[in-house]
Amino acid sequence: MPANRLSRRISRAPSPLIAYAAPWATVVLASCMPEWPLIAMAPIMPPLGFMTLLAWRQLRPGLLPVWAGALLGLVDDLFSGAPFGAAMALWSVTMIVMDVIEARFPWRNFLTDWLVAGVFIIAYLALGWVIAGRSGGMIAPALIVPQGLVALVAYPMVGRTVGLIDRWRLMRFRVLS
Amino acid sequence: MAPPGNRRPGYSRRAHNNIFFAYVAAGVGALVGGALLFGSMSSTGNFASLRNMASDVTQPAAKLSAQGRSAAGGAWGVAAGYFTSGPENARLKKEVALGRVQAVELAAVKQENERLKAMLGLTSDTPRPITFGWLVASTSANARRYATISVGSLQGVKSGMPVRTHLGLIGRVLEVGLHSARVLMITDPESVVPVRRASDSIPAFATGKGDGTVQLRLLTLGINPLKVGDAFVTSGSGGLYWPGTPIAVVSSLTRDGAIARVLGDPAVSEMVAVLPTWAPGDDPTLPPPADPVKAKADADAAAKAAAKAAKQKAAE
Numbered sequence: 001m002p003a004n005r006l007s008r009r010i011s012r013a014p015s016p017l018i019a020y021a022a023p024w025a026t027v028v029l030a031s032c033m034p035e036w037p038l039i040a041m042a043p044i045m046p047p048l049g050f051m052t053l054l055a056w057r058q059l060r061p062g063l064l065p066v067w068a069g070a071l072l073g074l075v076d077d078l079f080s081g082a083p084f085g086a087a088m089a090l091w092s093v094t095m096i097v098m099d100v101i102e103a104r105f106p107w108r109n110f111l112t113d114w115l116v117a118g119v120f121i122i123a124y125l126a127l128g129w130v131i132a133g134r135s136g137g138m139i140a141p142a143l144i145v146p147q148g149l150v151a152l153v154a155y156p157m158v159g160r161t162v163g164l165i166d167r168w169r170l171m172r173f174r175v176l177s
Numbered sequence: 178m179a180p181p182g183n184r185r186p187g188y189s190r191r192a193h194n195n196i197f198f199a200y201v202a203a204g205v206g207a208l209v210g211g212a213l214l215f216g217s218m219s220s221t222g223n224f225a226s227l228r229n230m231a232s233d234v235t236q237p238a239a240k241l242s243a244q245g246r247s248a249a250g251g252a253w254g255v256a257a258g259y260f261t262s263g264p265e266n267a268r269l270k271k272e273v274a275l276g277r278v279q280a281v282e283l284a285a286v287k288q289e290n291e292r293l294k295a296m297l298g299l300t301s302d303t304p305r306p307i308t309f310g311w312l313v314a315s316t317s318a319n320a321r322r323y324a325t326i327s328v329g330s331l332q333g334v335k336s337g338m339p340v341r342t343h344l345g346l347i348g349r350v351l352e353v354g355l356h357s358a359r360v361l362m363i364t365d366p367e368s369v370v371p372v373r374r375a376s377d378s379i380p381a382f383a384t385g386k387g388d389g390t391v392q393l394r395l396l397t398l399g400i401n402p403l404k405v406g407d408a409f410v411t412s413g414s415g416g417l418y419w420p421g422t423p424i425a426v427v428s429s430l431t432r433d434g435a436i437a438r439v440l441g442d443p444a445v446s447e448m449v450a451v452l453p454t455w456a457p458g459d460d461p462t463l464p465p466p467a468d469p470v471k472a473k474a475d476a477d478a479a480a481k482a483a484a485k486a487a488k489q490k491a492a493e
Contacts, residue, residue: 032235036242039324039443040317041364041389047318066199070206077213077224078231081316081323084224085213092207096200132320135218137366139320139387147318 012172022169023056023064031076046151049076054117055162057098069095083135121151229354232325236357239313240327247447306450308332312443322365329356339452345423345441373412391425393434403435419455
C-alpha cells in the first residue's frame with residue numbers, strides 16, 4: 001500500500017464505513033475462518049475470534065462498544081460448536097470486565113496487556129471446557145492445554161495483525177464535493 | 178499508554194446516558210447469552226436452524242478452502258515424491274508383480290463368493306452412497322468435535338445418516354441445511370458407536386475422547402482379550418451405522434477395554450460419502466420378525482388343538 005494513502009492530503013478522507021466496520025468484520029472472519037483450513041480431530045486451533053476481540057479492545061478502547069461482545073459472540077456461537085449462547089455470555093462478560101480493569105489500572109504496556117489477555121484466554125478456554133463437558137461428555141482436561149499454550153504464544157501476533165488492520169482501517173479515499 | 182478520556186464525559190447528559198445504556202445493553206447481552214446457554218445445554222439440537230443458515234452462507238467459501246487444502250496437500254506430495262522416487266519405484270515394481278498374482282487369486286475368490294452367495298440367496302449388503310461431498314470445516318477451536326460437509330437436504334442428506342471416507346467411518350449427520358450439513362464425529366464425547374473386533378466379533382462400544390481417539394468398552398466383563406493393533410469395525414447393532422465399516426485400531430489397553438486410533442482421519446481425505454441410514458429390518462439376509470397378531474392366533478390354535486386332543490384322550 002502506498003504511504004500516501006494514509007497521510008493527510010487535500011480531498012482525501014478515511015471512509016467512516018470502513019473505519020467503524022473493520023473491527024466487527026475482522027472478529028466475525030476470525031470466528032468462522034479458522035474452521036476451514038484443517039479438519040481437526042482434536043481442539044488445536046486457538047480461539048481466534050475471542051483473541052481478535054481482545055486485541056481490538058486493547059488496541060482501541062471504545063471503538064467497539066461495550067455491548068459488542070453479545071452480538072459478536074452470537075455470530076461465534078453459530079460456528080464454534082459450543083452450545084448456543086456460550087460465547088454470547090462469555091464475550092459480554094469479557095467486555096464488561098475489560099472495562100472495569102481499564103478503569104482500575106489505566107496505565108498499560110505490552111507485558112501487562114499480554115498478561116491480562118492471557119488470563120482472559122485461559123479463563124475462556126477453561127469455561128468452554130466445562131461447558132463442553134456438561135453438554136456432551138467427559139473430556140480430558142489435558143486436551144485443552146496445548147490449545148491454551150498456542151493461544152498464549154499467538155496472542156501478540158494477533159495483536160500485531162489487528163494493528164496492521166487498524167492502519168488500513170484509516171486508509172484515505174478521494175472525497176467528492 | 179493512558180486510556181482515552183471518553184470515560185469522563187463532562188456535563189453532557191446525553192454522553193452520560195450513552196455510557197449508562199451501553200453498560201445496560203452489555204449486561205442484558207450477558208444475561209440473554211446465559212439464558213440461551215442454559216436452554217441449549219439440555220439439548221444441543223436447539224438453534225440448529227440458525228447454525229444451518231450460517232453454514233449454508235459460508236459453504237461456498239469453505240468449500241473453496243477445502244479444495245485448496247486438498248490441492249496443496251497433493252502438491253506437497255508431488256514435491257516430496259521427487260526425493261523418494263528411486264527406491265519407491267523399485268519397491269512399487271516388486272509390489273505390482275506380487276499384486277498381479279494376488280489380483281488373479283482375488284478374482285477367483287470373488288467369483289466363488291458370488292456363486293456361494295447366489296446359492297444361499299444373499300444379496301450384496303454394501304450400501305449405495307446417497308451423495309458425495311467435501312469436509313469443509315470442523316470446530317477446531319472447541320472441545321466438541323463437529324464437522325461440516327458440503328452437501329445438504331438438496332442432495333438428499335437426512336439427519337442420522339452415517340458419513341465415511343474411503344478409509345473409515347467419520348460420524349453421522351446431526352443437522353441438515355440446504356447445501357451443508359453438520360456431522361457429529363465419532364471422536365466427539367457424545368458419540369457412541371456399537372463396534373466389534375474384525376477378527377472374532379467381540380462386541381464393544383466406541384465412545385469418542387475428543388482427541389482423535391476412541392475409548393473401546395467391552396460388553397463382556399472378564400479378562401481383557403484385546404491386543405494392540407486389533408482392528409475394529411462397526412457391528413450395526415441398533416441400526417444407524419452399516420455393519421462392517423472400519424472404524425479404529427487399538428493403540429493402548431485400559432482396564433475395561435482399550436484406546437483406539439480412528440482410521441478415517443479426516444485430515445487425510447477431504448471427500449466423504451453419505452450413506453443411507455441402516456435399519457436392520459431392511460436387511461434381506463435376516464429372517465422376518467414375528468408378526469404378533471399371527472403369532473397369538475397360532476398360539477391360540479395350538480392351545481385349542483391340545484385341549485381338544487386332551488378331551489378326546491379323556492373320552493377314550
